[in-house]
Amino acid sequence: MFNFKGMAAAALAIALMSGSALADEWTKIRVGTEGAYKPFNYIDSDGKLQGFDVEIAQALCDEMKAECTFVAQDWDGIIPALLAKKYDVIIASMSITEERMKQVDFTDKYYNTPARFMAKKGGAITDTSPAGLKGKVLGAQSSTTHSSYLEDNYKDSEIKLYATQDEANADLAAGRVDAVLADSVVTLDWLGSDAGSCCEHIGENYNDEKWFGKGAGMAVRKEDTALKDKLNVALKAILENGKYKEINDKYFPFPVY
Amino acid sequence: MSDTTAGMIAARKPPPQARKRWGAARIAGVGLCAIWVVLGIALVASLFSGYDADVFNRYMPRMIEGLWVTAKLVVLSVSAGAVLALFVALARMSDNWIVSKLAFVYVYAFRGTPLLGQVFLLYYGAGQFVDYLEAAGVWWFFREAYNCVLLTFILNTAAYQAEIFKTSIESIPRGQWEAASSLGLHKAQTFWKIILPQALITALRPLGNEIILMVKSSAVASVVTVFDLMGATKLAFSRTYDFNVYMWAAIIYLMIVETLRRVWAVLERRLTRHLER
Amino acid sequence: MEVLSQLAWGANGWADELAAGTWLTVRLALATLPFGLAIGLLVALAKASGERSLEAAANIYTTIFRGLPELLTLFIVYYGGQMALQRLVGLFTDSYVEVNGFVAGMVALGLVFSAYASEVFASAFKGIPAGQGEAAKALGMNRWQAFRLVTLPQLIRLSIGGLSNLWLVLLKETSLVSVIALNDLLRMTNLAQGSTKQPLFFYSVALLIYLVLSLISSRGLGAIEDYVKRGEERRA
Incomplete structure (x- = not known):
C-alpha cells in the first residue's frame, strides 16, 4: 500500500538538530536560492538547480572545503526562511540594500549589474522617467529592488508585481504590461530567446544605491559573522585564482563583477 | 382507600441534584479555553507592541482598497455565477442527453480541479494566444488580470451552484408539476412561478456556504497580480517582513466570514419561518 | 505534435x-488525512460533550479555521509557525527547528x-439517539466500550x-502549497510552463491529472461508502 513509514517520518520532520556542532566549523552549509532567475539560478528539465549563482556557490564551497546542499525557495519567502534557519546563506542574486540590512547581513558583492526597463519593440515608449511612464502599466518581480524602485518613484503608473521574473516577462510579451523593470543581464538572456524576441531594452541603466544597493551579495543571519568572513575570504580567493572568471565567461560575454 | 396508602412506604424525596463536579471534561474545557484566551492576548499584545505607525499608515489603506477588490470579486462572481448556474442546472436535467452530458462534463471538470490551477490556465493560457484573441477582438478583456480572475471565478462557482440548484429543484415533489399542469400552467410557468421559488428556499443554506467559500478562495487572485486583500497583505509583508500584517488580514477575513454567516442565518430563519412546525 | 515531445520522460x-x-500531491493529501480526521473527531467529541467550556473551546477552533482563507492559513503556519517555534526553541537551546514545506502544508491543510470534519462528525453524533x-450503560459497558462498539460504527456510516x-x-487544496515552493503537481507545472512557454498545454495536463485523481478517489470512496452502508439495505 502506501508508504506509511515515510509519512510518519515526514510528520516528525519538525526535526530538532543540534546546530552548534556545525556552526563553528561551517563544514556543512545549506545554501538557499530561488531557481526561477535564469541565467543566475534556475531549475532545468531534469529538476536540477543550475546557473551562475549556483556555480559560484559551488566554487566557494570547494574553496572553503565545505559540503554544500542547495535548497530552492520562493523569492517572497527567501529572507524569512533564512531567519528561520532553513538554510544558512542566500546565494540568489540578492542586492545589498539598506532595507534588507535591517534583517540580514551581507557579504561583499559578488557581481553588480544595473537594472533596465524592457518594452515592446517599435519604440512606443522611449522616455522611461516617471513622467514618461505616467498612466502606463509597469511590471516587476515582487520583493525585489526593482519593485521597490517602481513603487517609490512611479506613483502615477499602475504597478503589477509577479512572484517570478518569468511571469513578468510572459506578461510583457503578452502585452499585459507596457514595461518591465529588471536586471539588465537577466533580461538579456530572455530577450535573446524566442519568447523574448518581441521586446528590447529601453532607456538608461538604473543603479541608484538607495534602491539598488551595492550589487548582489550573499545574505547570512546577523549572528553568523564567522560564516560571512569565511565566504568573503573564499570569494576573494576565487576572484584571484581565475575560477570566478571561468564561471563568468561560461555565462556572459562580459565581466559582471 | 386511605388505608392502602398507609401500608405503603412513604414516597422519598428525589435525590438532590448532583452538583456539577470538576470532571475531566470540564478541566480540559477550561484549560483549552484558557489557551485560547492566552493566544488571543498574545495576538493583541503582538499587534500593539509590534505596531509600526509607518507600516500601518503605508499599507493599511492599500489593504482596505484590497478589501474592496475582494468584495467586488465575490459579489460579481457569485451573482453572475448564479445566473449561469441556473441554466447549467436546467441543462443537467434536460431530456436531451447531449445537453445534459455536456453540462455534466462542465460541472465535473470545474469541481474536480483546483481553482488555483484554473486561474493559472486561463490567465497564462490567454497570454499565449494574444494574436488570436486580438483578432477576435476580445484581448482587451483578457489583458486585465482582474477580468481573467473574475471569469474563472464565475465559471467555477457556477459549477458548484448548478449542483446546489439541481439538488434543490429535484427536492420539490413531482406531484407539484402534475398539479400545475392539471391547472393548465405550462412547463415554463410552472418552473418559474412554482418550482423555482420553493427550490431557492431549500438552496439558501448551501448558497450561503458557497458565498463564504468564495470569500475565502478569492485569495488566490493574489497569485496573478491582482491586489485583493490577500495581494495587498503579501505586498506589505514582502517589503516589511512584519508578520503582523498577516494577522491584520486574518482578523479582517474572520470578521467578514463571521458576519456573513450570522447575517445569512438570520435571513434564512426569516425566509423559512413558514416551514417551521 | 511538437508540444507532446516536451512530455517525454x-x-x-x-x-x-x-x-x-503528482506523487507529492497524493502523499501530502494522504498524510494530512489521519491527522485531520483525528483532530476533527476530538473537536466533535468536545462539541457533543455537554460541557459548556469544552464546547466553547471547540467552537472557537472551528470558527477560526473555517473562516480563514486556506492560503492565509498556509502562510501563517509556514512563516509564523517557523518564527514562533524558533523563538520558543531559542529560549532553551541554540539548536534550530526546521519546519519544512511539507509539514507546514500538512498542518495548515489539516x-x-x-x-x-468536526462539523460532519458533530451532525453525525446528532443522528445517533441518546438512548x-x-x-449501552445498562448493558454494563463502560464509556470507551460504548463509544467503540455502539457509537463509532454508526458514526462512520453517518x-x-x-x-x-x-x-x-x-x-484540490493541496495545490495551494505550490506558492510556498513545495514541489507539488501545480508547482512542477509552473516550472515546466515557465521553461517551455507552453502554459495552455501544461496547465491543461495538470488539471487533467487532478481530475483523474478526483475520479479515482470518488470511485474508491463510493466503494467504501457502499461497504459501510451495507447494513442499511436490509432495513429498507
Whole structure:
C-alpha cells in the first residue's frame, strides 16, 4: 500500500538538530536560492538547480572545503526562511540594500549589474522617467529592488508585481504590461530567446544605491559573522585564482563583477 | 382507600441534584479555553507592541482598497455565477442527453480541479494566444488580470451552484408539476412561478456556504497580480517582513466570514419561518 | 505534435517531474488525512460533550479555521509557525527547528480539514439517539466500550458521505502549497510552463491529472461508502 513509514517520518520532520556542532566549523552549509532567475539560478528539465549563482556557490564551497546542499525557495519567502534557519546563506542574486540590512547581513558583492526597463519593440515608449511612464502599466518581480524602485518613484503608473521574473516577462510579451523593470543581464538572456524576441531594452541603466544597493551579495543571519568572513575570504580567493572568471565567461560575454 | 396508602412506604424525596463536579471534561474545557484566551492576548499584545505607525499608515489603506477588490470579486462572481448556474442546472436535467452530458462534463471538470490551477490556465493560457484573441477582438478583456480572475471565478462557482440548484429543484415533489399542469400552467410557468421559488428556499443554506467559500478562495487572485486583500497583505509583508500584517488580514477575513454567516442565518430563519412546525 | 515531445520522460522532458509532483500531491493529501480526521473527531467529541467550556473551546477552533482563507492559513503556519517555534526553541537551546514545506502544508491543510470534519462528525453524533448510550450503560459497558462498539460504527456510516466530500476538497487544496515552493503537481507545472512557454498545454495536463485523481478517489470512496452502508439495505 502506501508508504506509511515515510509519512510518519515526514510528520516528525519538525526535526530538532543540534546546530552548534556545525556552526563553528561551517563544514556543512545549506545554501538557499530561488531557481526561477535564469541565467543566475534556475531549475532545468531534469529538476536540477543550475546557473551562475549556483556555480559560484559551488566554487566557494570547494574553496572553503565545505559540503554544500542547495535548497530552492520562493523569492517572497527567501529572507524569512533564512531567519528561520532553513538554510544558512542566500546565494540568489540578492542586492545589498539598506532595507534588507535591517534583517540580514551581507557579504561583499559578488557581481553588480544595473537594472533596465524592457518594452515592446517599435519604440512606443522611449522616455522611461516617471513622467514618461505616467498612466502606463509597469511590471516587476515582487520583493525585489526593482519593485521597490517602481513603487517609490512611479506613483502615477499602475504597478503589477509577479512572484517570478518569468511571469513578468510572459506578461510583457503578452502585452499585459507596457514595461518591465529588471536586471539588465537577466533580461538579456530572455530577450535573446524566442519568447523574448518581441521586446528590447529601453532607456538608461538604473543603479541608484538607495534602491539598488551595492550589487548582489550573499545574505547570512546577523549572528553568523564567522560564516560571512569565511565566504568573503573564499570569494576573494576565487576572484584571484581565475575560477570566478571561468564561471563568468561560461555565462556572459562580459565581466559582471 | 386511605388505608392502602398507609401500608405503603412513604414516597422519598428525589435525590438532590448532583452538583456539577470538576470532571475531566470540564478541566480540559477550561484549560483549552484558557489557551485560547492566552493566544488571543498574545495576538493583541503582538499587534500593539509590534505596531509600526509607518507600516500601518503605508499599507493599511492599500489593504482596505484590497478589501474592496475582494468584495467586488465575490459579489460579481457569485451573482453572475448564479445566473449561469441556473441554466447549467436546467441543462443537467434536460431530456436531451447531449445537453445534459455536456453540462455534466462542465460541472465535473470545474469541481474536480483546483481553482488555483484554473486561474493559472486561463490567465497564462490567454497570454499565449494574444494574436488570436486580438483578432477576435476580445484581448482587451483578457489583458486585465482582474477580468481573467473574475471569469474563472464565475465559471467555477457556477459549477458548484448548478449542483446546489439541481439538488434543490429535484427536492420539490413531482406531484407539484402534475398539479400545475392539471391547472393548465405550462412547463415554463410552472418552473418559474412554482418550482423555482420553493427550490431557492431549500438552496439558501448551501448558497450561503458557497458565498463564504468564495470569500475565502478569492485569495488566490493574489497569485496573478491582482491586489485583493490577500495581494495587498503579501505586498506589505514582502517589503516589511512584519508578520503582523498577516494577522491584520486574518482578523479582517474572520470578521467578514463571521458576519456573513450570522447575517445569512438570520435571513434564512426569516425566509423559512413558514416551514417551521 | 511538437508540444507532446516536451512530455517525454527523463532529462529532456517534463513527464518525470510532473509525475514526481503528482506523487507529492497524493502523499501530502494522504498524510494530512489521519491527522485531520483525528483532530476533527476530538473537536466533535468536545462539541457533543455537554460541557459548556469544552464546547466553547471547540467552537472557537472551528470558527477560526473555517473562516480563514486556506492560503492565509498556509502562510501563517509556514512563516509564523517557523518564527514562533524558533523563538520558543531559542529560549532553551541554540539548536534550530526546521519546519519544512511539507509539514507546514500538512498542518495548515489539516487544521482546515479538521475544522470541517468536526462539523460532519458533530451532525453525525446528532443522528445517533441518546438512548443508545443509556442502553449501552445498562448493558454494563463502560464509556470507551460504548463509544467503540455502539457509537463509532454508526458514526462512520453517518459521516462517510460528508468526509468523502472533504477528501475531494483536500485533494484540490493541496495545490495551494505550490506558492510556498513545495514541489507539488501545480508547482512542477509552473516550472515546466515557465521553461517551455507552453502554459495552455501544461496547465491543461495538470488539471487533467487532478481530475483523474478526483475520479479515482470518488470511485474508491463510493466503494467504501457502499461497504459501510451495507447494513442499511436490509432495513429498507
